[in-house]
Amino acid sequence: MRNKLHALWRTFFGDSARAFGSASVILLLLLAIAPAKNHFSQWRHYQKQYLHLIRGRADAVTLERHFQGGIQQIWMPEQQVTDRCTTCHLGLKEASLADVSSVAFREHPVIPHKLTEFGCTTCHRGQGAATTVEEAHSATEQWEQPLLPAKYIEAGCGQCHLENQTGTPFLNQGRQLISNSGCTHCHTIKQADGTYIMPDDDPPSLKHIADKTTRDWVYAWIKDPQAYASTATMPNYHFSDDDARDVSAFILAQSTPLQPPLQPPLQPLKADAKAAADPAAGTTLYGQSFCASCHAMQNAAGMMVGGNVGPELTGIGTKAKPEWLQDWVANPNHYDPATMMPHYRFDAQQVATLTGFLESKTEPDFVANVHLDGATPQQIEHGKRLVVENGCASCHEINGIKKPENFAPELSRIGSKPLNQLIFVEGVEHTLPGYVAGKVRNPRAFGPSLKMPQFKFTPQQIDAVTTALLALTDRAQSQPPTMRIASVQQTKYQPAGNAGQLMRDLRCLTCHMIDGHGGDMAPDLTWEGTAVQHEWLTQFLKNPETLRPALIRRMPKFNLTDAEINTLADYMMTVYQTPEFDRDSLPVSQFGTAQVEQGRQLFYSKFACQSCHIADYKTDKGYIGPALAGTGKRFNAAWVYRWLKDPQALRPGTIEPNQHMTDDEARSLTAFLMSLKSGGAQEAMKK
């Protein structure tokens, strides 16, 4: 054996010439490794597999013609995209490959964008430049952004689309949650278009909290806000009993009395004979005032009924003091000038009835176990420190404490945060989505000393918030502005003058929208002055009735005086006019009976308007659109005509279809509609 080895050695390295020759051959072989590795690369293997796949298919010829060998890439330098994904993913554009079992070669699901214009990593992340499976898809030593898990994919859309899209419900929900949960009170989020995500949760001022509620309630509330109201936005700070005691002590101690001070409850009125005779009066008034449009309340069956604009009222009697409730119902502006709640102008009787009704909505269990002794100065001092440390003033106005700036880390680029700047804990997946979701799910798991409180999110909501946060990337910030679909700017709009004063007092914009500002609970009033007649508007403000047969909800009655109604109507008739046309440009007098009759034909036969609208309460049953029986009293003919010609031009987004009527048809239909002058629904029913 030894001899053989020795002989072998002598053959190849016996003398210097042989050794040189052998060494050269070995070196050559070693050098051949590099080109060999090049030749047997992964992507070539995938291209071979793809060819094998398509050759077995019916449309092999077409597919083969589309196939291009070698490394493929989508290159968009100004967007920093160099995506070589299409080197292996060869069937992305082949509709006939939608059924292929291998994900690598399947057709891309239909999206509104061209792959060649947007690339792959723009939405999916991963390493576009890579040509190996591992490097392209995963987080490796040199690449921190792996493919985004499919459930967060809408984060890709959110980088450019700063406004809501119908195709991205998850992203929209996440953004909504971020502003509704008040995340941005503490965290700054500056979007790529320079706008900031503003909080939309409206946390109350605590400057006069002692006028409103008791220390017991405050204690129980900060221990667990959701125990009081399941819909509460305030997160849980997990205060210990002692800390909650001290915080409640300070919160009550810093409160100053309202000016002018609250009046004692009007006991005589509460015991009024009429109210006592009708125990349901409170419920009725609550219903008639449409409180439930904004406030939710748990009914006897434990179901939550009502809107989410205002706070839940299930336990309001336990929370609010009677004198405060009375003051608030009478005029909310007194306690909170910035509230969204309208000033209802209830009379003394109504105030007493509603206050009594609300007082009866109690949750005695909530504060039953709270037994607090009087607060000591040390406790108040300690409470103040806790309030400062926990950033309570980021959301609430508190006497003597300034709103801290940048209390929590800015999140404008959280979606591109390098992993090496994050601290992970046990049980949190070592990826960016894992970290973000973990933080949203249970912030205190990252360290007991961290300040971020616990929000009550469902797993689905956590994923939605994570999606919205992951959309805040470096790419979103750095890409060319032309790529961006900007967010809708919410600026402040203030109607002017006496009428403006009145409109603010009534909080019209909580429900109505004017020129893009305001709520979406009630019709857009931007061009109301062109649309309606002065007389009708005055009547409506005096006694609002529902215009839509399918809706029970209507505008609440505000007990306005005639003078106030005139001010409002005059203002709206003058200011809220479209510049497109004159409301008096089509006088009713020029319509003849023949035209009216022709319009009736068109209404009932050609366009079958009665499927959605009511022209005559006796015969028609349409309930999708508003009743038109009173059109002649309500609208101006010019508006009706224009509306018939192109509804979307007057109110973008309306579901009224554009029937593409001829001028004559629209004119006749207008003539017919303007001849309808019956009263409202109630009046019609009476007849």
Added chain:
Amino acid sequence: MASTLDRLIDQVRENRIWRSIFRSGTGESNLHRSLFVQQNVFLHLFSVKARKRTLEFSATWYLGALTFGTFLILVITGVLLMLYYHPSVPQAYVDMKDLQFVVSSGVFLRNLHRWSAHAMVFLVFAHMFKVFYRGAYRPPREFNWVIGVVLLLMTLLLSYTGYLLPWDQLAFWAVTVGSNIASAVPVMGGKMRFLMLGGTAVNANALLRFYVLHCVILPFAAILFIAIHFWRIRKDGGIYPGESAAEGDAK
């Protein structure tokens, strides 16, 4: 067969073109051999004759030659890498990715350059230890030792400037730390750092500066000093043959 090959070689050597390049012509005589060395621009740096003892492995462990070998590899691979590299902030790291993923044998090229650089640093040190422990630095070779020290510095600077070029985190922070160390020098530290980076932070100017240093200034300076280093071997009496042989010379 051997004779055919010999004849062919002779024919080539006698060719006019060949003779115009290598003027010494063929011949086994010492004159021919010495002329061949003297009249070659590269070889004339070396002496015509060398002691047999100095060519043995034990004399030098061939460390100097190996160092020069790695330097040649570095020049060749470096020039090839320059074909794929832009010294600009948005492009530099992208070029690394291109070398990794789309340039044929790009990874091999980068690795060859990187490992040769490591090997060169190691070999330079080994070479200097060998010279030091054999006492080859002593007069009359003390100046060449100094040149050697300068070449060590060149090697280290080449390594350091090359480190920034991939423009990754490792590079960025290494140079940040390095330049901050420079700024700790008394009196002129801040100025030195500014000069080094072409600004106050590691950014586009620093990248360009390091690129020019790495690819132009330092390599040419190194070649110059290598030439002097080789030439001084001849001028200082050839490779140091060892203590006993040196004493023998003196006798």
